[in-house]
Amino acid sequence: MNLSNLFRGMRKQSEQQEAPSHWVKCPKCLSLMYYKEVEAKHNVCPKCAHHFRIGAKERIALLADEGSFEERDANLVPIDPLKFVDKKSYKKRLEESRSKTGGRNSSVISGSCTIGGVTTELVVFDFAFMGGSLGSVEGEKIVRAVHRAIEKGCGVVIVSASGGARMQESTFSLMQMSKTSAALHRLHEAGLPFISVLTDPTMGGVSASFAMLGDIIMAEPNALIGFAGQRVIKQTIGADLPEGFQRAEFLLEHGLIDLVVDRNDMKESITRFLRLFLKED
Template sequence: MNWISNVVPPKIRSFLKRDTPENLWVKCPESGALVFHKDLEANLFVVPSSGYHMRIPPKARLEALFDDGAYDSLPVPEVTADPLKFRDIKRYTDRIKDYRAKTGVYDAVTLAAGALQGTQVTVAVQDFDFLGGSLGMAAGEAIVSGMFRAIEKKTPFIIFTASGGARMQEGMFSLMQMPRTTVAVERLKAAKLPYIVVLTNPTTGGVTASYAMLGDIHVAEPGAVIGFAGARVIEQTIRERLPQGFQRAEYLRQHGMVDMVVPRADMRETLGRICRLLTKAPAQAA
């Protein structure tokens, strides 16, 4: 027992006691350095000392992208909640409810529209914190809806991908989102509208095998893991040691699968410039 417990009256004890938030300090997965959460948030969730790009919430990403942080949230179409009545250790419907409460979004893809350095754009953001950013019916429907909205409004379409692949709880309904989104991409291109893909960590599985690799321009965040199957699975299959940095954004840029690797702090300016070039819009006044 200490003197606070023995001597100080209960009301004063309650005043002296402070609750410390669990996420006050964040550990960098690369360097192990501890970063104050507020500093990390102010730096767009990039660790200042190592440059490691941590996951950033969709809201923070959108605010950092659009002019003055202002944008319109677009409605996401509702879909059948549980087409296969799937259950593992808990019901799929209960799992979805838990993730909606945890993240505050309807599903893995969020849609928004607004001005990016003066150019009107439609944007989709895939949230890895929602069931690993998995591609299911709701996510597929949101992406298709966003692309059709871009066609209607004649705006470039930008998507930030982050996913572990297709959602197993929806079986073939999930896999069908690959050709559906691919057809929507073709319609976007037929309308001669820019389709820009920003690959973030990680982008894998069926997402990489469909809309994530069909962009007019592919931009990647530093260090992002991008691929179809995991490196360990590939090594076990081909029985060979993979090159250093395999499936990382920088490796893919060197081998022609990614056009550029852009730090998050420069992403807004880079995407704005790309949109102006592809739409032949005049340069912004300095």
């Protein structure tokens, strides 16, 4: 191989490596856009308003006032009480998720912050960590956030992005549904607001517990929200499902959620409700 061929080969390889990280193709309108164009809109397609999934860190940057977020309970580490093994061991899956998310121990990031100047306890799920599944650590972090809110007299905002309960923890995981629901009942008794934000996807044990207990339940456009998956339901009832089934707009139309909010209006909307419930100006 002569040198010019070698360089051509190297250039081709580097172009191939760079292309995916600089250009984004919208799965809905199929537009090809420079990534900064999409990023500037908080990962909402500027052409058709398709909401790309975002991680917990981006979500916190979007909602919490700049520099106000202080993470809590990051040191809580999941144990493996059942020594669970499916295709891989639970331990191995945790290690993989840990390295994928820069050393995090759970699928939620929780902390204290202000949103639009209002003191708030914020809990955000990250789908990148084991599909945002709800295990013992996630449940405990939610309960601690609620308890902090009761102590301070402030509201709680939970942003869900989850496939549901974490099957590797079996019953320990299912118990988090009642544990988080009970904590939110105490918040309610204290007269403090809980705003639940449902993003794509919010499924299974998460939608069947705290995510649907919000004083206000808001969802991002077109987010998939439900309990069982569509294929399972279709097989069980033996009928085709209506168009838009389990999507945010369908749920709004049928009265299961209160509003569908564009990601770029989310902070303003949450701030308005927090102020209203807390009777702040």
